Amino acid sequence: MKTLKLDISKAGVEITPRMEERTREALSLLYSKQGAGNDFLGWVTLPSSIAPQELSRIGAEAKKLRECADVIICIGIGGSYLGAKAVAEAMGDSFAALRPRKEPVVVFAGQNLSEEYTYELLDAVKDHSIAAIVISKSGTTTEPAVAFRIVKAEIERRYGKAGAAERIVAITDRARGALKTLADNEGYATFVIPDDVGGRFSVLTPVGLLPLAAAGVDIEALVRGAEEMERATGEQVAFAENPAAVYATVRNALYEAGKKIEILGSYEPKLQYINEWWKQLYGESEGKDGKGLFPASVTLTADLHSMGQYIQEGERTMFETIVSVTAPKHEVRIESDA
Numbered sequence: 001m002k003t004l005k006l007d008i009s010k011a012g013v014e015i016t017p018r019m020e021e022r023t024r025e026a027l028s029l030l031y032s033k034q035g036a037g038n039d040f041l042g043w044v045t046l047p048s049s050i051a052p053q054e055l056s057r058i059g060a061e062a063k064k065l066r067e068c069a070d071v072i073i074c075i076g077i078g079g080s081y082l083g084a085k086a087v088a089e090a091m092g093d094s095f096a097a098l099r100p101r102k103e104p105v106v107v108f109a110g111q112n113l114s115e116e117y118t119y120e121l122l123d124a125v126k127d128h129s130i131a132a133i134v135i136s137k138s139g140t141t142t143e144p145a146v147a148f149r150i151v152k153a154e155i156e157r158r159y160g161k162a163g164a165a166e167r168i169v170a171i172t173d174r175a176r177g178a179l180k181t182l183a184d185n186e187g188y189a190t191f192v193i194p195d196d197v198g199g200r201f202s203v204l205t206p207v208g209l210l211p212l213a214a215a216g217v218d219i220e221a222l223v224r225g226a227e228e229m230e231r232a233t234g235e236q237v238a239f240a241e242n243p244a245a246v247y248a249t250v251r252n253a254l255y256e257a258g259k260k261i262e263i264l265g266s267y268e269p270k271l272q273y274i275n276e277w278w279k280q281l282y283g284e285s286e287g288k289d290g291k292g293l294f295p296a297s298v299t300l301t302a303d304l305h306s307m308g309q310y311i312q313e314g315e316r317t318m319f320e321t322i323v324s325v326t327a328p329k330h331e332v333r334i335e336s337d338a
Contacts, residue, residue, distance in 0.1 A: 003225075003228075004229075004232070004243055005243075006243040006246055006247055008246060008247075008250050011250050011254065011319070013249075013250045013253045013254065015246070015249055015250070015253075019249050019252075019253060020239050020249065022249075022252075023239070023245050023248055023249045023252075024239065024245070026248070027235050027245060028235060030044060030235075031044065031234075031235045039195075039196060040196055040197065040198045040201075041196060042194050042195075042196030042197040042201075043197050043198070043201035043202075043204075045230065046194075046197060046201070046204050046205070046226075046230075047204055047223055047226035047227040047229070047230045048227050048230055050204065050223055054206075055209070055219060055220055055223065057191075058191070058206055058209050058210050058213055058219065059213055059219065059220075061169055061189055061191075061210060061213075062210055062213035062214040064166075065104070065131045065133070065167070065169065065214050066103075066104045066214055066216075068129065068131055068166065068167055069104055069128075069129045069130050069131035069167065070101075070104055070105065070128040070129045070130070071104065071105050071106075071107060071125045071128045071129070071130050071131075072104055072105070072106045072107075072130070072131050072132070072133060072211070072214045072215075073106075073107055073108075073109050073121070073125070073130060073131070073132045073133070073151050074106055074107070074108050074109070074132075074133045074135070074211040074214075075108075075109045075110035075132060075133065075134045075135060075136075075144050075147045075148050075151060076108075076110055076111070076134070076135035076136065076144050076207070077110055077111045077141060077143045077144050078111075078199050078200060078280065078284075079198065079199030079200035079201065079202050079203070079207065079280065080135035080136065080144070080171075080199055080202065080207050081108055081110070081111045081135075082200075082273065082276055082277040082280050083200070083202065083203030083207070083208045083277055084106075084203060084207070084208040084211040084212055085108060085273050085276075085277070086203075086273040086274045086276065086277040087203065087208065087212055087217065087222070088106065088211070088212060088215050088217065089270055089271075089272065089273040089274075090270050090271055090273070090274055091217055092215075092270070094269065094270060103215075103216050104214065104215075104216075105215075106211055106214050106215040107121065107125075109121055109147040109151060110134075110143050110144035110145075110146070110147035110148065111143060112143060113142070113143055113146065118147065118150060122150070122154060130151075130154070130155060130158070130167070131155070131167040131168065131169075132148070132151050132152070132155060132167065132168045132169070133168075133169045133171065133210055133211055133214065134148045134151075134152075134168065134169070134170050134171070134172075134179065135170075135171040135172070135193075135207050136148075136171075136172060136177075136179050137172060137173050137177060137179075137193050137199070138173070138177045138178060138179070139172060139177045139178030139179025139180065139181075139182065140177075140178050145178075152164065152168065155167055155168060161186070164186070165186055165187040165188055168186070168188045169188060169189045169190070169191070169210065170182070170183035170188045170189070170190045170191075171190070171191045171192075171193060171206050171207055171210065172190060172191075172192070172193060173192070173193060174192045174193075174195065191205075191206035191210060192206070193205060193206070193207055200277075200280050200281050200284055200285070201281075203277075204222075204223060204226055209222075209223075233245070247321075251293065254319050255293055258316075258317065259293075259316075259317060259318060259319045260293060260294060260317050260318070261293065261294045261295075261296055261317055261318035261319075262282070262293045262294070262295055262296070262318065262319055262320075262321060263296045263297060263298060263311065263318055263319070263320045263321070264278050264279075264295065264296075264297045264298075264320075264321050264322075264323065265297065265298045265299070265300050265303075265320055265321070265322045265323070266299060266300065266322065266323040266324070266325075267300045267301065267322075267324065267325075268323075268325050268328075269299055269302075271299070271323060271325075272299050274323075275297035275298075275299065276297070278295065278297065279295040279296070279297055282295040283295050296318075298311070
């Protein structure tokens with residue numbers, strides 16, 4: 001991988017042949033799909049399994065939404081929210097709200113039950129044309145169901161039932177569930193959440209790709225990058241050259257040595273929601289059977305002046321993983337006073 005470098009030199013871990021062997025065994029179990037939870041391992045080879053025609057259909061639907069609405073409301077919670085939000089924030093403009101708007105805006109709902117948030121959302125879009133993407137496998141998860149009922153009513157009030165059918169897209173189960181039934185009855189365009197991909201891993205399914213395409217993200221380039229990472233972390237890649245295998249080995253060694261908390265830190269505020277998504281990926285995956293590293297995060301250098309004190313001088317139960325962007329898109333120089 002030319003675009004990713006993993007540096008474990010400061011971890012204080014010396015990888016032994018036995019540690020490498022254990023990681024190889026775990027990786028083999030993952031690819032053989034013989035272990036516990038094997039019915040949700042579609043994410044392992046997901047990037048390379050995305051059909052070009054699926055990307056084309058997602059792109060066409062996103063174009064349709066972008067042409068009919070100034071604001072596209074994406075409704076979902078957990079993996080149906082965090083993955084797309086993380087990528088959109090990382091690739092977006094931190095100060096887009098201050099600039100003349102050229103592109104439709106994607107906003108999120110259904111990730112909370114706040115009356116203030118919902119009221120302010122409806123108030124903010126009252127002078128804008130709107131459309132919605134609703135994401136739920138069952139259609140009965142409380143937060144998205146409540147938000148969708150409110151947003152659906154607003155769209156129908158403005159554009160009527162027929163108009164709403166052109167402005168609402170549902171991403172749901174292939175064959176069953178309340179949202180699938182409603183979408184079929186109302187004539188909404190639909191996309192499928194794969195049965196073998198859990199919500200927190202679903203950003204490279206229509207769950208994440210449709211909102212991101214609607215936000216103007218090049219989803220074909222995103223998938224190509226994911227395919228590159230899939231190849232770089234595959235079962236046949238030499239251990240020392242596989243960043244995922246080495247990272248997993250070091251994390252396990254530190255956990256077994258009593259480090260029960262992992263802090264993900266970055267010096268780029270635009271990666272804040274990558275941190276949030278990472279916490280879901282690891283917390284929801286590992287926190288089982290009384291085991292697992294506790295994932296926490298900081299955004300530096302802001303948190304250096306708050307959490308930094310504890311990290312540096314608090315209880316020695318944690319380790320840090322720092323994400324550093326070595327080639328940012330823009331450069332700002334400070335001129336010398338001399």
